[in-house]
């Protein structure tokens with residue numbers, strides 16, 4: 329390193345994060361957060377960000393011990409989302425997932441859970457010392473993106489009646505949903521609680537006639553939603569909801585949830601973030617239906633005008649406000665496709681090897697849609713048939729491998745807790761190929777290897793394939 333490099337590195341006038349954020353100004357956001365740089369509620373920011381950042385005062389209240397106007401905000405949220413009780417959690421759905429699991433479960437309890445859940449759920453399992461029972465696919469069958477169907481959940485519940493809870497992600501990152509009602513029935517019959525990670529579905533309650541039913545409406549006991557993903561709240565605002573039936577039937581205890589909020593949430597929750605969750609609830613309750621209708625129409629109009637080398641991915645019961653396009657027939661590889669969007673100043677939520685996920689905000693402008701449409705239509709597809717076939721073969725192989733690994737049965741050598749938090753000598757003794765972190769492409773953060781599982785050659789080959797696609801991964805061992 330030269331002296332000049334060193335000086336550059338220690339120049340404290342530099343504010344790299346501020347600069348990086350400023351460079352985002354003017355780009356077209358088709359990703360989280362849903363408030364799009366505060367456009368969603370300019371009135372809230374007019375007094376200045378710093379003035380709104382405060383601690384628990386008589387005038388603000390305590391988010392972890394709600395009374396007065398905090399309780400009123402929680403009551404309004406519960407009323408709108410169809411819960412008996414709602415909380416605003418200002419450290420993300422990540423924290424809400426910890427609270428959601430800790431509410432009904434105790435150390436050593438079994439939880440029925442798919443392999444492909446957000447990393448936060450894996451880490452909650454570890455911290456709480458739970459025993460994961462993976463939802464199996466029928467022999468040799470795999471789940472798309474590792475997301476089991478309703479029947480597979482029910483079969484696993486019936487095979488493991490001693491489990492205490494069942495955990496479902498609904499909708500998934502691509503907006504797909506499954507029918508929860510029969511899962512809720514099967515779980516409740518055996519005294520299990522149904523926990524739903526509804527991080528991507530906070531807007532569902534606003535338009536029951538246009539969108540999939542909410543998890544609470546389908547019998548979930550406790551759910552959590554990221555208010556910053558599909559609603560216009562600041563990152564990382566989250567809602568935690570408990571159903572009326574769960575409280576009435578003693579599947580969830582209010583006092584215990586309240587205790588867990590105080591354990592897993594910072595003791596200085598951000599009122600600014602909470603206020604935006606409150607504002608987002610108000611906005612979506614008052615105007616959400618119209619805006620959702622508008623988004624559905626914009627998405628449909630855009631797709632209608634797209635050439636045939638784009639295919640909209642919208643299976644039955646998926647969320648039509650999410651715009652998922654399969655771009656594999658363009659023949660463009662992922663990095664090339666990303667660079668085209670980037671040059672046009674457009675940021676998608678997720679681009680995998682064959683699909684792009686655009687996450688339009690409730691107030692996404694017609695001008696943004698026009699720019700997106702023009703950019704997509706300007707892409708020249710590959711015409712060489714041989715190269716197209718080669719490209720498609722590569723994608724088929726990636727997809728098959730992804731679904732196989734994300735649907736694989738568990739192969740634990742150590743418990744999730746031991747491998748993450750156990751004594752170093754104990755973990756080393758167990759073997760060098762055992763994962764000591766969650767290994768997952770990010771986003772969406774669904775693990776191909778849970779901590780405590782063996783990293784096989786098949787995993788290594790797949791990780792290499794992802795690397796070649798330029799897909800970021802979390803938890804890949806340094807020695808890899």
Ligand SMILES: Cc1ncc(COP(=O)(O)O)c(C=O)c1O
Pocket residue numbers: 419420421422423446448497500501525527528554564565566772
């Ligand atoms: C399905 C799912 N669950 C949970 C989370 C964590 O949410 P948060 O970022 O609000 O902590 C995410 C984040 O992307 C997610 O996609």
